[in-house]
Amino acid sequence: MVARRCLVTGAGRGIGAAVARRLAAQGHAVALTARSAGELDAVAAGLPGPALVVPADLTDPIAADAVVGAVERAWGGPVEVLVLNAGAGTSAPLARTTDEDWARMLDLNLTAPFRLLRRALPGMVEGGWGRVVAVASTAAKRGDPYVAAYTASKHGLLGLVRSAAAEVAGSGVTVNAVCPGxxxxxxxxxxxxxxxxxxxxxxxxxxxxxxxxxxxxxxVDPDEVADAVLLCVGSAAITGQGINVDGGTVQS
Structure with a gap:
């Protein structure tokens, strides 16, 4: 397997940390980003191969360029595997969902992934190889009560994935989502x-x-979500998909 330059967002814990460990175990170089520098350092210390810690608040409009640029400078080439895992949730009845709640969900769960994808995609296309995997949610495929802002952001993320996948099909770059329960x-x-x-x-x-x-x-165990992420990284024939990892909750 060819070693690739990887960037995992939200990599300090949970799914992001599990994905980082799995990518590193396969011999890839893994850059980690999140707001929590201490958590990132702890994850990086346990990786068997090259690791780069780039703390950032991904809702900052300049963060995407700063983080991707740091990887390019450190490792001398474009990001080849981008795992868009950073995200958060909120819960409230629709009538009590504030503008601030709405904006926070869209900023972190949709706009930040969009900016990172926009920044990293040209380098992948130019190189003729790339893998993008967004961690969405079953909320990208169904509507549940009291999570309107979160659900809207995850539906938007899956739409972004599908559109980007169609745009770069044939370039050697795939774009997918995994949808955990x-x-x-x-x-x-x-x-x-x-x-x-x-x-x-x-x-x-x-x-x-x-x-x-x-x-x-x-x-679901975080490593079970990482299984699906690694499947997308390993396959050139899977693109534009939202792969459910939800114990059978959403059958599609």
């Missing part, structure tokens, strides 16, 4: 805490409620 990550832990506070259930009961929403009866 409830994954055993800090983001889900925050959801558990919100449910517990709102309903009076214990955290264990709230966690079990989420697990039962998936036909497999448990939360």
């Amino acid at each position: 409830y994954v055993d990550t800090p983001m889900t832990a925050a959801t558990v805490a919100t449910i517990s506070t709102a309903t009076g259930r214990t955290p264990e009961q709230a966690r079990e409620t989420l697990a039962r929403r998936q036909p497999i009866g448990r939360l």
Whole structure:
């Protein structure tokens, strides 16, 4: 396998950290970005190969150029594998979703990936090879109550993936999304805490409620999401797809 220059966003924990470890285990050089420099340093220290830590707030309009440029300068070539994992969620009834909630979801979950993709894609096309994988959500494919802003941002992310994939088809570059359900990550832990506070259930009961929403009866492991990301990285024939990793919740 040819070693590639990779960039993983939201790489300090959860799915992003799992993907970074898997890419490094396959011999790739992995750059890590997120706001949390300490978490990134801890992940990088455990990687077996070349690692680069580039802390950034990806909602800053100049962050995409700064982060991708740092990788190019450090490793002497374009980003070849871009994993767009950074994201966040919020929950509120639609009528109580504020402009700030709406803007925050779009900025981090949709606009930041767009800017990174726009910055990295030309180098991939010029080189005749590239892989982009966005971590979306089952919320990209269905609507659930109380998550309108999050759902809109993830639907938009999947649309971005599909359009970009069509645009670069035939260039050697693929663009895909993976769509996890409830994954055993800090983001889900925050959801558990919100449910517990709102309903009076214990955290264990709230966690079990989420697990039962998936036909497999448990939360998805971050490494299981990383499996799907690595599938997209390894295949030249998969593009424009939103691959569900949700224990059978959404059948498509």
